[in-house]
Amino acid sequence: MKARLTIDEYTSGILTGDRIVLGKAISLIESNLSTDEQQAIQLVERIIDKTGNSIRIGITGVPGVGKSTFIETFGKFVTGQGKKIAVLTVDPSSQLTKGSILGDKTRMDELSKNNRAFIRPTASGNVLGGVANKTREAILLCEAAGFDVIVVETVGVGQSEVAVKNMVDFFLLLMLAGAGDELQGIKKGIMEMADSVVISKADGDNMKHATEAQAEYQQALHLVPSSISGWSPKVLTCSSLTNTGIQEIWKMILKFKDHATKSGFFEQNRMQQNIAWFQEHFNHLLKNDFRRFPSIQAEFINLEKKIADQKISVQAAANELLSSYHRAIKNS
Ligand code: GDP
Numbered sequence: 001m002k003a004r005l006t007i008d009e010y011t012s013g014i015l016t017g018d019r020i021v022l023g024k025a026i027s028l029i030e031s032n033l034s035t036d037e038q039q040a041i042q043l044v045e046r047i048i049d050k051t052g053n054s055i056r057i058g059i060t061g062v063p064g065v066g067k068s069t070f071i072e073t074f075g076k077f078v079t080g081q082g083k084k085i086a087v088l089t090v091d092p093s094s095q096l097t098k099g100s101i102l103g104d105k106t107r108m109d110e111l112s113k114n115n116r117a118f119i120r121p122t123a124s125g126n127v128l129g130g131v132a133n134k135t136r137e138a139i140l141l142c143e144a145a146g147f148d149v150i151v152v153e154t155v156g157v158g159q160s161e162v163a164v165k166n167m168v169d170f171f172l173l174l175m176l177a178g179a180g181d182e183l184q185g186i187k188k189g190i191m192e193m194a195d196s197v198v199i200s201k202a203d204g205d206n207m208k209h210a211t212e213a214q215a216e217y218q219q220a221l222h223l224v225p226s227s228i229s230g231w232s233p234k235v236l237t238c239s240s241l242t243n244t245g246i247q248e249i250w251k252m253i254l255k256f257k258d259h260a261t262k263s264g265f266f267e268q269n270r271m272q273q274n275i276a277w278f279q280e281h282f283n284h285l286l287k288n289d290f291r292r293f294p295s296i297q298a299e300f301i302n303l304e305k306k307i308a309d310q311k312i313s314v315q316a317a318a319n320e321l322l323s324s325y326h327r328a329i330k331n332s
Contacts, residue, residue, distance in 0.1 A: 085149040
């Protein structure tokens with residue numbers, strides 16, 4: 001199959017659930033070529049009314065906590081329930097270090113062979129905002145292709161968790177028992193974002209620690225202000241190796257969906273996420289537009305220098321730059 005398809009080919013391939021076409025369509029979305037960008041916008045427009053029919057689950061946790069093993073086991077379980085699962089990853093570290101924390105090893109090998117599963121490694125892009133934007137569009141394509149469970153996986157790096165939280169319905173934090181919050185790099189806010197904390201590797205000798213950690217985290221979560229969803233976060237344990245606790249996690253997610261749907265939170269949250277996405281994307285477009293004038297770039301640097309030398313106030317400099325930008329647009 002050729003690398004680029006026509007819009008009609010992309011659309012019909014996606015709507016018939018063709019995973020190869022879906023993969024190519026995501027590549028189109030990830031492309032930074034302006035012709036591809038235009039085509040990608042058209043494609044999303046075409047399929048937009050077939051999107052939304054899924055549960056979007058964010059999964060985070062430090063490297064080694066067991067994310068990929070969990071997603072593999074969880075994926076096998078939900079596909080066994082007749083669901084179709086798509087797994088997307090947000091890993092901005094891959095651009096910075098040239099080696100992805102998530103992508104180096106062969107991950108989710110078995111699940112990737114399951115014809116009810118679609119696994120897409122790291123989205124490309126050099127800024128988190130860009131990666132997140134493309135992942136959001138990839139979610140829509142997966143939904144149009146009939147995937148009803150969408151997992152967005154990320155690592156505990158920088159702001160990627162916040163970005164993922166803002167594109168999913170349910171946010172799950174995987175934690176190791178007995179590793180200590182410091183060691184796990186858990187920033188205060190992350191716990192507050194979680195709809196569930198799951199203690200991984202609850203098997204063998206680790207079982208006791210896992211149960212203790214469960215009680216501790218449940219206690220800690222009581223202190224977290226309750227979320228506007230009205231859902232109180234649950235702490236569960238699981239083992240991907242012995243396949244225990246997986247079904248309970250799925251049941252909890254269904255319960256959340258039911259709860260949030262009945263209260264109206266589910267739709268409202270998605271709507272707010274979309275509005276925030278729109279604002280974010282528009283800001284991004286404005287910034288790009290601003291950057292297209294070399295003279296403005298030069299003036300930007302010049303004004304920075306003047307600010308450093310205390311020759312101009314910040315406010316006056318910003319106003320001056322805006323006026324120059326307006327003039328540049330007029331003359332373009
Ligand atoms: P990730 O970096 O968070 O994706 O973690 P991985 O899924 O790659 O798992 C890291 C290591 O933990 C691997 O050696 C796994 O075999 C191991 N592991 C994952 N899940 C479990 C589990 O449920 N029990 C035990 N005992 N080990 C596990």
